Amino acid sequence: MLTIVVDAMGGDHAPACVIEGTVQALQESGNRFEIILVGQSDKVEPLLAGYDLTALNMRFLHAPEVITMEDIPATAVKTKQNSSLVKGLQLCKTKQADAFVSAGNTGAQMAASLFVLGRLPGVLRPTIYAYFPRLTEGLTNIVDVGANVDCKPENLVQFAEMLTIYQRYGAGIERPLTGLLNIGGEEGKGSEVLKQTYRLLKEAASKGTITFLGNIEGHDILKGEATIVVCDGVVGNTILKFGESIPEFLGTLFKHSLEVLLLSGQINKESAALITGMFKSMFEPFDVEQFGGVPFLGVDGISIVGHGRSSSRAIKNMIYMAEHMIEKRVNEHIAEVLSEQ
Amino acid sequence: MLTIVVDAMGGDHAPACVIEGTVQALQESGNRFEIILVGQSDKVEPLLAGYDLTALNMRFLHAPEVITMEDIPATAVKTKQNSSLVKGLQLCKTKQADAFVSAGNTGAQMAASLFVLGRLPGVLRPTIYAYFPRLTEGLTNIVDVGANVDCKPENLVQFAEMLTIYQRYGAGIERPLTGLLNIGGEEGKGSEVLKQTYRLLKEAASKGTITFLGNIEGHDILKGEATIVVCDGVVGNTILKFGESIPEFLGTLFKHSLEVLLLSGQINKESAALITGMFKSMFEPFDVEQFGGVPFLGVDGISIVGHGRSSSRAIKNMIYMAEHMIEKRVNEHIAEVLSEQ
Numbered sequence: 001m002l003t004i005v006v007d008a009m010g011g012d013h014a015p016a017c018v019i020e021g022t023v024q025a026l027q028e029s030g031n032r033f034e035i036i037l038v039g040q041s042d043k044v045e046p047l048l049a050g051y052d053l054t055a056l057n058m059r060f061l062h063a064p065e066v067i068t069m070e071d072i073p074a075t076a077v078k079t080k081q082n083s084s085l086v087k088g089l090q091l092c093k094t095k096q097a098d099a100f101v102s103a104g105n106t107g108a109q110m111a112a113s114l115f116v117l118g119r120l121p122g123v124l125r126p127t128i129y130a131y132f133p134r135l136t137e138g139l140t141n142i143v144d145v146g147a148n149v150d151c152k153p154e155n156l157v158q159f160a161e162m163l164t165i166y167q168r169y170g171a172g173i174e175r176p177l178t179g180l181l182n183i184g185g186e187e188g189k190g191s192e193v194l195k196q197t198y199r200l201l202k203e204a205a206s207k208g209t210i211t212f213l214g215n216i217e218g219h220d221i222l223k224g225e226a227t228i229v230v231c232d233g234v235v236g237n238t239i240l241k242f243g244e245s246i247p248e249f250l251g252t253l254f255k256h257s258l259e260v261l262l263l264s265g266q267i268n269k270e271s272a273a274l275i276t277g278m279f280k281s282m283f284e285p286f287d288v289e290q291f292g293g294v295p296f297l298g299v300d301g302i303s304i305v306g307h308g309r310s311s312s313r314a315i316k317n318m319i320y321m322a323e324h325m326i327e328k329r330v331n332e333h334i335a336e337v338l339s340e341q
Numbered sequence: 342m343l344t345i346v347v348d349a350m351g352g353d354h355a356p357a358c359v360i361e362g363t364v365q366a367l368q369e370s371g372n373r374f375e376i377i378l379v380g381q382s383d384k385v386e387p388l389l390a391g392y393d394l395t396a397l398n399m400r401f402l403h404a405p406e407v408i409t410m411e412d413i414p415a416t417a418v419k420t421k422q423n424s425s426l427v428k429g430l431q432l433c434k435t436k437q438a439d440a441f442v443s444a445g446n447t448g449a450q451m452a453a454s455l456f457v458l459g460r461l462p463g464v465l466r467p468t469i470y471a472y473f474p475r476l477t478e479g480l481t482n483i484v485d486v487g488a489n490v491d492c493k494p495e496n497l498v499q500f501a502e503m504l505t506i507y508q509r510y511g512a513g514i515e516r517p518l519t520g521l522l523n524i525g526g527e528e529g530k531g532s533e534v535l536k537q538t539y540r541l542l543k544e545a546a547s548k549g550t551i552t553f554l555g556n557i558e559g560h561d562i563l564k565g566e567a568t569i570v571v572c573d574g575v576v577g578n579t580i581l582k583f584g585e586s587i588p589e590f591l592g593t594l595f596k597h598s599l600e601v602l603l604l605s606g607q608i609n610k611e612s613a614a615l616i617t618g619m620f621k622s623m624f625e626p627f628d629v630e631q632f633g634g635v636p637f638l639g640v641d642g643i644s645i646v647g648h649g650r651s652s653s654r655a656i657k658n659m660i661y662m663a664e665h666m667i668e669k670r671v672n673e674h675i676a677e678v679l680s681e682q
Contacts, residue, residue: 135593146524149532183487183578191490191575218582222590234532235576237524241559242580246587249563252476253623261619271612278598282591 008039010104021315031057038084073107089116099322103306117301122338126298133285134224146237153196179216179226292317349380351445362656372398379425414448430457440663444647458642463679467639474626475565487578494537520557520567633658
């Protein structure tokens with residue numbers, strides 16, 4: 001049976017939301033895996049008292065320290081060795097657990113994962129990707145979305161290779177397609193790093209570690225031809241956060257426009273309610289919580305990173321993602337391909 | 342009276358659309374300026390035959406060559422000296438005209454503008470910005486949006502300074518506010534270039550050439566606190582093109598959702614038409630054509646760059662933008678501030 005560590009203290013709504021999501025995962029899956037919940041006992045135990053723990057395959061482990069969103073990642077990891085984050089990852093390192101899940105300070109989780117778990121053989125820099133909506137069936141992942149800046153061409157190529165492996169084995173995509181995010185479609189466009197990355201991606205394609213579509217542009221992302229969009233973390237992070245702000249932005253415009261129609265009597269309340277429901281459902285493809293979180297790809301272990309504002313549903317799906325990553329042996333496949341280079 | 346050169350051959354719908362927009366500008370403004378239309382006589386003159394030219398303050402100038410969207414900018418500018426693009430800019434250089442307007446090959450227009458007009462004193466690299474929608478009143482400009490990649494910190498600072506001058510004198514914004522687009526809010530975040538740019542922007546703020554808000558992130562763009570968003574051309578170009586693709590993406594989702602409601606009889610045709618109108622009007626803030634195009638800031642002259650798919654309305658507004666840039670003496674102000682540094 002798999003053992004998954006959940007950071008009870010990670011996230012804006014922790015620990016309540018985290019506990020709720022963990023319990024949901026165990027109940028829904030029929031205790032398919034074991035959970036070790038790590039956190040401060042005075043915060044977590046009173047909340048656990050509200051559940052029938054005998055029916056849940058869950059243990060609690062006290063960690064006196066907490067790494068907050070305000071902590072500086074590299075410093076916190078060194079000075080707060082008794083935090084839920086560091087203790088939880090150590091359980092993975094010592095093989096007492098198979099995976100770690102947190103919706104806490106992303107920078108600290110990346111630093112701690114790298115520090116405690118180390119890198120998979122051959123990996124230059126681990127990376128984090130994101131899911132993007134698309135018009136066509138399937139899924140689009142953008143990589144990197146902020147874990148790495150000042151990326152070298154060889155880093156970007158490895159991101160594409162790791163995502164190709166993830167999509168192939170972890171997401172069941174037979175032929176993942178990589179596009180290099182650039183300012184124009186033709187070869188020779190963009191910065192020096194992008195030009196060199198283009199050449200290296202062509203080489204990787206000729207070796208068969210990726211399938212390369214060439215350069216793609218910002219307006220190609222949502223079209224969904226590429227299943228993997230490669231870019232530096234500054235670009236990916238900006239696009240991700242910009243994209244996340246769109247539902248709220250348009251929601252505000254929508255609300256205002258609907259009020260005008262409603263107040264002028266052009267539509268009735270029933271129609272307005274229908275249309276509001278329709279508008280909300282339009283943004284379902286933007287719902288990142290269906291995936292919960294993403295693995296920190298390239299570290300020697302499973303460390304699932306969630307959004308700070310994760311709901312219990314997101315936590316539940318992050319636990320499933322952890323299970324999935326183990327079962328599909330994504331890390332073994334990454335090590336196999338990258339250590340050969 | 343001002344003389345504005347219009348590139349009849351520039352744009353996906355040229356020359357018909359360009360001629361139409363030019364005529365509209367002259368008619369609407371009561372021949373407030375003189376237009377020199379430059380292009381291939383066999384393409385343009387038959388179309389001009391459809392207008393009463395005696396009523397319009399317009400001249401036609403034959404240019405036998407055309408720079409197309411497929412031309413490589415740097416090469417085309419050198420080999421096609423008799424193109425509408427190069428001839429038009431030369432009219433500005435020789436003071437026979439005050440401004441140049443084109444919706445053609447942007448790269449070629451930038452190369453030709455730099456080559457023919459040169460840079461304003463003190464300017465390291467000219468730049469192109471874009472307009473972005475925002476929730477609050479006023480406007481947001483993103484700079485650079487693809488004219489410059491591998492930007493150095495001092496380039497990014499000058500972009501902020503030039504935009505500050507443009508917004509202050511050209512757009513009537515009393516206190517333009519600059520944000521540095523980054524992966525986090527705190528100082529010390531991001532790539533080496535971004536860290537150094539942060540320091541230089543603080544210095545510029547202390548000299549008074551800009552007002553600096555600090556780092557902003559992707560989700561801050563639409564909020565509209567910053568009126569100027571500074572980033573490398575790779576980031577700006579990607580965000581711009583991604584943003585441009587959103588109305589179409591959501592439009593497709595909307596159409597599908599509305600059809601479901603309509604076919605199931607949940608709403609009637611009249612409501613559907615109203616809602617469709619509402620949905621379209623929601624995207625009016627995304628309508629870049631209201632500005633037509635943008636000046637290539639930093640060159641020693643006025644060269645207005647438009648979108649390839651510009652309509653006649655966009656062409657008309659580009660002509661007004663050219664007039665505005667001259668009247669507001671934006672270039673004189675830029676030279677004054679930047680040549681002192």
